[in-house]
Amino acid sequence: MNISLRTIDTVEELQKMAQLEQNVWKSNPTPLHQTLTAAKNGGIVIGAYVEERMIGFVYSFPGYKNGQVYLCSHMLGIDESFRNRGIGYILKMKQAEEAKKLGYETIRWTYDPLESRNGYLNIVKLGAICSEYIENCYGEMNDALNHRLPSDRFNVEWKIGSDYLEERKQIFSNIHRSEEAEVLHWKIREDGEPEAFFSSDGWQSLLKQRMVFVPVPLHFQRLKEKDHQLALDWRHKTREVFVKLFREGWAVVHAIRNESEPVQYYVLIKRDKLPL
Numbered sequence: 001m002n003i004s005l006r007t008i009d010t011v012e013e014l015q016k017m018a019q020l021e022q023n024v025w026k027s028n029p030t031p032l033h034q035t036l037t038a039a040k041n042g043g044i045v046i047g048a049y050v051e052e053r054m055i056g057f058v059y060s061f062p063g064y065k066n067g068q069v070y071l072c073s074h075m076l077g078i079d080e081s082f083r084n085r086g087i088g089y090i091l092k093m094k095q096a097e098e099a100k101k102l103g104y105e106t107i108r109w110t111y112d113p114l115e116s117r118n119g120y121l122n123i124v125k126l127g128a129i130c131s132e133y134i135e136n137c138y139g140e141m142n143d144a145l146n147h148r149l150p151s152d153r154f155n156v157e158w159k160i161g162s163d164y165l166e167e168r169k170q171i172f173s174n175i176h177r178s179e180e181a182e183v184l185h186w187k188i189r190e191d192g193e194p195e196a197f198f199s200s201d202g203w204q205s206l207l208k209q210r211m212v213f214v215p216v217p218l219h220f221q222r223l224k225e226k227d228h229q230l231a232l233d234w235r236h237k238t239r240e241v242f243v244k245l246f247r248e249g250w251a252v253v254h255a256i257r258n259e260s261e262p263v264q265y266y267v268l269i270k271r272d273k274l275p276l
Contacts, residue, residue, distance in 0.1 A: 003087065004049045005094045008057075009039035013047060016054045024077040035059060044071065044098050048078075048087055055079040058091045060099075063108060070157075071099045073109035088121055096160045105161035110137055110153035113242065114220040114234060116257065116264040119154075123266070124255050127165045128156040131251040131271050133242045148228060152239055154252065159276060167275050172254045177265055181209040183241050186263055193223050193230060194262040196237045203244070212250065214241055215263035 008014060014036055018029035038061035039045045048056035056078040063072035073095065078087050099107055111118045113133075122128045137153040159165065183206060186194045194217055206212055217223050217234055224231035242252075245268055253274065254267035 001050060001085070003055070003090070005046055005090065006049070007098060008045050008047045009036070011036065013054070014039065014045065017045065017047060017057045017059065020054055020057060020079060021075065021077055023079065030059070030075070042102065044095055044102070046091055046094050046098065048091055050082075055082045056087045056091055058095050060095060060107070060109075065108075068106065069104070070106040070108050071095075071102075071104045073107050084117075089125055092121075092126055096158070099160060105159070107158040107160060108155065109158075110134065110155050112152065112220075113154045113238065113252075113266070114152075114216050114231075116216055116218050116220065116255075119216070119264065119266065120255050120257050122154075122156055122158075123252060124257075126158055127168055128158040129251050129253050129271075129274065129276075130154040130156040131246050131249075133239065133246055135239060135243075149224065149231060149235055150239075152235060154242075156252075162276055164274060164276050168253070172267070175211065175254065175256065175267060177213050177256060181206065181211060182213045182215070182265075183245065184214050184237060186215050188262065189230075191226070192262070193217075193226060195230065196234055198237070207248075210269065212245070212268050213256070213265045214238065214245075214268065215265050218257070218259070218262050218264050 008017070011032065014032055017035065018032060021029040035045065043061035046058050047054045058073060059075045060071050060073040063070045076088055076091060096107065111122060113119060132155040134153045134155055136150040138151040184196050185199050186196050189195050216238060220231065249270050249272060250268040251271040251274065252266045252268050256265040256267060
């Protein structure tokens with residue numbers, strides 16, 4: 001499959017993006033006047049094509065926080081028939097390349113921490129980090145992926161101008177998960193789905209750990225369709241854990257994924273230990 005990538009800023013191409021956005025999320029797309037204005041004013045919009053068919057896109061615009069200008073990456077969508085082929089990764093890498101040309105050093109975006117595949121892409125493959133949890137970030141959402149759950153999000157930062165992206169390969173090259181460092185535990189129910197629970201151990205023992213581990217369901221959308229209450233329980237328990245860890249200075253920096261297990265583990269270390 002020959003995929004081409006290119007930045008887009010014309011009405012015609014942005015209309016194609018709007019149609020793909022609608023197909024992916026089954027909801028009204030971002031208004032054309034907004035995406036066009038962003039593309040013409042420091043934003044970066046990239047389309048992925050097979051021949052002339054747009055099969056993926058990433059949409060971003062300038063952001064500003066605490067005295068720092070950054071690129072806010074708002075949306076990445078892939079046509080359903082082209083998913084799980086690494087297209088999201090190449091779109092993000094192209095986005096970083098174009099962002100550097102414009103002088104950006106950081107790209108920020110939000111994603112649902114319970115979407116494990118997105119987490120693996122963002123944290124492991126790209127090297128983004130997270131130390132900010134936003135509860136119900138977008139309020140009630142009615143699209144196909146988010147309906148009936150609080151729209152909690154990780155707000156991640158990708159330091160595209162930092163040596164950390166190379167150094168992290170050494171830092172996380174030999175991670176061994178230990179049960180004593182797990183902040184949240186899980187067990188398999190009779191129906192085969194994982195259920196989260198807290199142990200009787202307090203938080204004090206975790207503070208001595210160099211790394212801690214937090215599980216999330218490997219297949220959250222399937223779990224949500226099967227048992228909405230179980231999905232909501234994962235949302236509430238992981239929210240409690242991440243909010244507290246981030247408040248105490250921890251940051252999500254890596255993830256461990258094993259397709260034979262029904263969960264993926266986020267790996268956290270103290271943010272002040274990162275070579276940023």
